[in-house]
Amino acid sequence: MTSYAVDSKRQAMRATGIVDEVKEWEERDGKRRPSEIQARDEDTGMPLWSVEVIYKQTSWGRESSVTGRVIVGMPQRPVLEEYARVEFVDLRAEVRVNQAGGLVESWSADRVADAKSATASTPAAGKAA
Template sequence: MPTYAVDGKRQDMVATGVVEPEMEWFKNAEGQWRSGDVQARQEGTGLPLWGVEVAYASEEWGRVETVTAMVVVGSATQPAPSKFAPVTFGDLVVSVRVDRNKKLRESWVAGSVDLPAGKAPRSAGASDA
């Protein structure tokens, strides 16, 4: 699967406001991969991993469309981007593959998330109540 570095400041992305903990994966007794109950950690730093949902424009076979994707990023606290506000990522990379239906699939990973000044991250487990 090819992986490419992306300039996070030039890749226009808008946060949807959805942020979820990224869970560890394990092989079950049947040899199938399943998502577990433990939040995954970033290699090297040990920071908890979060999936930050974003929307961006993508072109596939000459057609431009808006797509959503999760960008996995390590952060000590849960990122809290404003809904439909621009969001940028540091050390952003994308891995691409073509699935069995000949559809392009992208997996995004970042080293950091840059939120507008004054927008503090949520502590883990906090709700939007």
């Protein structure tokens, strides 16, 4: 599949604050489904995270807001402020045609630029804030 480099500074994206583990897929009983195991980047071995973002898109001369997910490899869960602008290192987009004939975008990046980790910014469990 063809991948295109995207300038993260020019493609403005805002974090929704939602970050999830990317799960490995497994096949059981002839069906594919996500497992309980977090997927890792094949090249770096880093755990993969799905960062939900919102951005503006123009299609057929009409602007609209789109929610998407950028897959990043980072040692810890990135913590992003809700609706704050977010930039990525080596942001890439892949576009393909789905079975219904529509276009589907897939986003990935090496990492989030200037992200905090969950362990560094989360209060200790059981302590009052």
